Amino acid sequence: MKRSMRAMVLTAPGATLEERKVLRPEPGTGQVRIKVSACGVCRTDLHVRDGDLENAKLPLILGHEIVGTVDALGADVSLHKPGDRVCVPWLGSTCNNCFYCLSNRENLCEHPLFTGYTVDGGFAEYTVADQNYVFKAPEGYSDVELAPLLCAGLIGWRSFKFADLKAGQNLGIYGFGAAAHIITQVALYKQIKVFAFTRPGDLAAREFALGLGAAFAGGSDEEPPEKLDAAIIFAPVGDLVVQALKCSRRGAVIVCGGIHMSDIPAFPYHLLWNERRIQSVANLTREDAEEFLALAPVIPVKTSTIEYPLIRAAEALDDLSHGRFSGAAVLLI
Ligand SMILES: [Zn+2]
Ligand SMILES: [Zn+2]
Incomplete structure (x- = not known):
């Protein structure tokens, strides 16, 4: 049987x-x-x-x-x-x-x-x-x-590799769930500063990020205190790509870590200018x-x-x- x-x-x-x-x-x-x-x-x-x-x-x-x-x-x-x-x-x-x-x-x-x-x-x-x-x-x-x-760990790790950061640089993470909480620990181990962005008003997620050692935690509509050298977007929200570009330094890469994302809205070319890049992860x-x-x-x-x-x-x-x-x-x- x-x-x-x-x-x-x-x-x-x-x-x-x-x-x-x-x-x-x-x-x-x-x-x-x-x-x-x-x-x-x-x-x-x-x-x-x-x-x-x-x-x-x-x-x-x-x-x-x-x-x-x-x-x-x-x-x-x-x-x-x-x-x-x-x-x-x-x-x-x-x-x-x-x-x-x-x-x-x-x-x-x-x-x-x-x-x-x-x-x-x-x-x-x-x-x-x-x-x-x-x-x-x-x-x-x-x-x-x-x-x-x-x-969360493996896709996060692949996303993190695309961020290509050195010690002392700034990583923004948009969407602070499972992948973010793992990659924050990897980034801090490599002496990279983490700036966490959560759903506006999600204070629990911000506390969670700060507890792990993030230098900053705020709403995804907020500007971080320092410009970002790279950002990883784990939330499936296309608007965040534009938001991350606004907060990024010249040459920054915006890594889209999810398999699915809502449309990325049109944005002025100057946000991408100066060799900023948008990178998906498959x-x-x-x-x-x-x-x-x-x-x-x-x-x-x-x-x-x-x-x-x-x-x-x-x-x-x-x-x-x-x-x-x-x-x-x-x-x-
Ligand atoms: Zn998965
Ligand atoms: Zn094949």
């Missing part, structure tokens, strides 16, 4: 996640099956749920910040063994054969699979994943603490994952988490959507 498992399933764009009994997945060739213990809840899950990201697999199990234990191996698996503590990020697999894969830019692959979007993810008791895109879990973190590092590479999962325990990056049981996944998404908590939501499976 086939075994079943509990999963939170999205049946249509815009629908509420439903608890379902579904067949436990069997690992295919090159895949491992993972008994999930924790899975982070990310803003991208919201964009998939709401249909902002098109062509999702349906019905779909969301979740791409997966921590668990290898439970079964498909054929030809050599990189992992049952009992290994592992984690799975957004990048589910790449083709290894397209123009981008062959030029060391697998994050731009033309035929990728994404965890919890085009293949099932971790809002479930079990998941399967390609062995080449599964990482050993770093020591020093509980499963819950580790989960937010897998997207997905991650395995190299990003290896770098960041090695660096995080050295700093050490600490994650601030809000736990929800699996069955309350829909509520966790709603709370994220309404900014009802500081830090990162994690489902306990």
Whole structure:
């Protein structure tokens, strides 16, 4: 008899996640099956749920910040063994054969699979994943603490690399949620000053940022006390690109860290003039994952988490959507 498992399933764009009994997945060739213990809840899950990201697999199990234990191996698996503590990020697999894969830019692959979007993810008791895109879990973190590092951390890390800052320079962060609270710690470790911008009136998020060591925390409509050498925009709000340009020094880069953003309004060219740049960030590479999962325990990056049981996944998404908590939501499976 086939075994079943509990999963939170999205049946249509815009629908509420439903608890379902579904067949436990069997690992295919090159895949491992993972008994999930924790899975982070990310803003991208919201964009998939709401249909902002098109062509999702349906019905779909969301979740791409997966921590668990290898439970079964498909054929030809050599990189992992049952009992290994592992984690799975957004990048589910790449083709290894397209123009981008062959030029060391697998994050731009033309035929990728994404965890919890085009293949099932971790809002479930079990998941399967390609062995080449599964990482050993770093020591020093509980499963819950580790989960937010897998997207908020990895995409944040890739965004931070594009900011290309040196010690003593100023980084603005717009949208102070899970990714921001992780990257603030990385920036401070590298002696970069952090200026945090939150939704106007969100005093809790400002306190959270100052508590982590930000030099300034204010509304996203405010001017910082010093000009910014770079800004990372984690909030999905195009107006913030223009706002960040207004607050930036010559040569600054404005990094858009999200996968989805509202339109960027027209703005005068002089705001971009003097070699300011706008940079989007797409997905991650395995190299990003290896770098960041090695660096995080050295700093050490600490994650601030809000736990929800699996069955309350829909509520966790709603709370994220309404900014009802500081830090990162994690489902306990
Ligand atoms: Zn490719
Ligand atoms: Zn994510």
